[in-house]
Amino acid sequence: MTRRSEINDRRPMWRAAMAAALVLGAAPAQAQSYVRAECKPLIAADRLAEGSLTARWYKRFWTGDCNGLGGCMGGSPNWNGxxxxxxxxxxxxxxxxVLAKACRLGPLIGLEWTRPKDVRRIDSGDLRGFQATLQSSRDVLVGMGKVEAQARAKIAGGGR
Structure with a gap:
């Protein structure tokens, strides 16, 4: 159950995210329904075929919901969390x-991780490494910068 104070604590962040989206010229909320509400105005919807295996794994990345995916471990960690x-x-x-950068890192990492195993350049081991980097960094923005650089290098260079 969400307390009223928690909802009120989120309102300034939501308003600021919307204002940032308008100032930066981002498209209106287009992300999937399972993407964290504050992220929706900051990222575009993916182009995955609805219901496809890749789309179902992408939803798992954001929510932790396996929804019948074989070999899936549900729950945390998930990108919304x-x-x-x-x-x-x-x-x-x-x-x-931090909110803007974290929201934009989601599709960068998640869309690569959900690609078929034989072509993806970010795997579950990488996700654990990214999480460790984020958790161990004293400065959140510095940690996210490191993770973004690692992810981009993996994607650009073939990664493994």
Missing amino acids: IVGQLVARAAPSERQA
Whole structure:
């Protein structure tokens, strides 16, 4: 059950995310329904075929919901939860920047991780490494910068 104070604590972040989306010229909320609400105005919907195996794994990445996926371990970690943890750890003055960067890292990492095994360049071991980097970084933005650089290098270079 969500308490009223928790809802009120999220309103400024939601408003700031919407304002940032408008200022940056982002498209209106287009992300899937399972993407964290504050991230929706910051990222576009993926182009995955609805109901496809890849789309179902992408939903798992964001939510932790396996929904009948073979070999899937549901629950945490999931990207919606990680975004919340990162924002909570950030200094108040950095929370909007952390939110925006974390939301944009989701598709970068998640869409690569959900590709077929023979072509993907980010695997579950990489996800664990990214999570360890994010958790161990004293400065949240620095940690996210490291993870983004690692993910981009893997994607660009063939990764394994």
